[in-house]
Amino acid sequence: MKIYSWNVAGIRACEKKGLYDWYLEELAEVYCFQETKALPEQLNDQLVNPKSHSAIYAPAVKKGYSGVSTWVKSGIEHKHTIGLGIEEFDNEGRTIITEFDNFFLFNCYFPNGQRDHARVPYKMSYCKAIEEKAQELHQQFKKDIIITGDYNTAHHPIDLANPKTNTKSTGFLPLEREWMDHFEEIGYVDIFRHFTPEENGHYTWWTYRSNCRERNIGWRIDYFWTNKDMLKNIKGCSHHTDILGSDHCPISLELN
DNA sequence: TTACCCGCAAC
DNA sequence: CCATAAGTGC
DNA sequence: GTTGCGGGTAATCACTTATGG
Numbered sequence: 001m002k003i004y005s006w007n008v009a010g011i012r013a014c015e016k017k018g019l020y021d022w023y024l025e026e027l028a029e030v031y032c033f034q035e036t037k038a039l040p041e042q043l044n045d046q047l048v049n050p051k052s053h054s055a056i057y058a059p060a061v062k063k064g065y066s067g068v069s070t071w072v073k074s075g076i077e078h079k080h081t082i083g084l085g086i087e088e089f090d091n092e093g094r095t096i097i098t099e100f101d102n103f104f105l106f107n108c109y110f111p112n113g114q115r116d117h118a119r120v121p122y123k124m125s126y127c128k129a130i131e132e133k134a135q136e137l138h139q140q141f142k143k144d145i146i147i148t149g150d151y152n153t154a155h156h157p158i159d160l161a162n163p164k165t166n167t168k169s170t171g172f173l174p175l176e177r178e179w180m181d182h183f184e185e186i187g188y189v190d191i192f193r194h195f196t197p198e199e200n201g202h203y204t205w206w207t208y209r210s211n212c213r214e215r216n217i218g219w220r221i222d223y224f225w226t227n228k229d230m231l232k233n234i235k236g237c238s239h240h241t242d243i244l245g246s247d248h249c250p251i252s253l254e255l256n
Numbered sequence: 257t258t259a260c261c262c263g264c265a266a267c
Numbered sequence: 268c269c270a271t272a273a274g275t276g277c
Numbered sequence: 278g279t280t281g282c283g284g285g286t287a288a289t290c291a292c293t294t295a296t297g298g
Contacts, residue, residue: 009276010292035276037293064293065275112276115257152277162258164282169257171277207257207277208290217258219277247276247291 002028003105005148005222006243006250007205011036011047011069017245020046027052028252029073030098032107034150036067058082060093067093068149070107077101084129094126097133103230104137106130108149113170120170123152127179131186134227144230147188150205150222150248155180155190158200159220171221183225191224191237191253204239205248213247224253 004026008014011033023031031053040048040057048055053071060066072078081097083090098105108130113120134145153176157163166172184190196202203218212218224237235254243250 013292035292114275115277165258166277169277205277210258210289212258221277 001030001255002026003030003032003146003148003224003253003255004028004250005032005034005107005150005224005252007034007109007150007222007246007248009035009246009248010038012038012043014245015044015047019245020050022243022245023050023071027073029076030105031069031071032096032105032148033069033071034067034107034109036069036093037064038067039063056080056082056096058090058093058096061091065092066109068096068107068109070096070098070105072098084133086129088122089126089129095130097137099141099143103144103146104134104141106134106145106147106149108147108151110150110152112152113173113176115170117170117173120173120175123170124175124179127183131183134188135186138227144227144233145188146224146226146230146253148222148224148251148253151180152221153177153180154219154221155193158198159203161201161203161217161219171219187228188225189228189231191226191234192220192239192251194231195237202239203241204251208247222248222251224251 039059050071053073055069055071057069079099084095094109096107111119111123111126113123134147138145152171154160154172155177160172201216203220204222206213206218233256235256238252240250
């Protein structure tokens with residue numbers, strides 16, 4: 001089973017740049033998209049009813065802003081929950097939780113802290129809410145947990161090209177990084193880093209400015225995290241840096 | 257966000 | 268219909 | 278001298294909605 005996650009930075013624009021063709025080539029079991037920036041009624045039919053999948057959308061109340069969508073291949077038993085049951089987060093279309101036979105899949109768009117750090121507290125409370133929901137579902141249903149999406153945080157200096165000049169930028173603030181430390185301490189694993197330890201230059205986002213993607217000046221802010229016990233079922237995790245269409249690249253997780 | 261320039265300290 | 272401005276991203 | 282770091286400023290790309298004519 002293969003799961004993709006991709007921050008598309010506007011699913012309509014990304015469609016024009018080949019998202020649906022890429023989907024048809026892959027036809028993986030699951031796709032998690034973030035920053036769809038659209039209401040379902042604004043979309044072409046193929047994005048609402050993709051050929052081989054059922055798609056669910058969690059748009060933000062505010063038009064053209066945020067939003068996530070999860071696509072599951074026809075025939076795979078599953079059940080969706082939109083949002084966390086917390087209004088301030090659900091208003092912004094940040095979360096879809098999908099339950100499968102053996103695990104829960106969280107598709108998350110973690111908030112941006114904003115340049116002036118105004119939304120850092122909001123971001124931190126979203127982190128906490130996701131963490132609590134994951135623990136709750138894990139303990140209640142005894143199923144594994146996969147949390148993917150755009151975390152908007154680089155964990156360690158090797159996770160971004162310019163760690164020194166960004167210690168005061170949201171995405172690499174001590175507070176944001178500490179939450180990831182904590183998340184690790186309570187038993188969750190950053191899957192890409194697990195398979196590719198201590199190797200720098202692996203990013204999932206590059207600013208459009210200054211040809212940063214070509215020069216690989218980027219950040220690793222999109223992840224798959226799972227509970228530790230799930231590791232034995234995981235074959236690998238990849239970054240698909242050759243897939244264009246957004247300022248993020250798709251990432252994938254392969255399960256047994 | 258990165259790129260660039262400036263001043264200052266360290267060697 | 269096209270051009271432009273403004274908000275957001277980070 | 279030159280190297281390196283910190284601080285400050287300048288210039289930057291794209292998606293979306295709304296507005297104007």
